[in-house]
Amino acid sequence: MNYKTHPEAIYTGRLLNYLSLPxxxxxxxxxxxxxxxxxxxxxLSIVASELIFNYFLNIFL
Known part of the structure; x- marks a missing residue:
């Protein structure tokens, strides 16, 4: 494997291989x-739409 590293960085661990995680x-x-x-x-969306529709229907009738 070829990893790019920064020359001034301090690396305290190893690179993780996420492919082997359970x-x-x-x-x-x-x-x-x-x-x-x-x-x-x-x-819930359908019920909310019906409630809003009925609310406005009652206002204008």
Whole structure:
């Protein structure tokens, strides 16, 4: 490996190899949790839109 270093820098450790890190503990559930969260946010957005629509509908009627 060829690394660029600064001649005046003081290096106290070695360069890390991030490819060998283990997968995060919540990795297996990430896709499922993301899908649930996306659905929840979409549902909240729809409810908020309906509330805003009904609010303005009641003001002008």
């Amino acid at each position: 997968k995060p503990k919540n990795y297996e559930n990430f896709e499922k949790e993301l899908e649930k969260l996306t659905k929840s946010i979409s549902a």
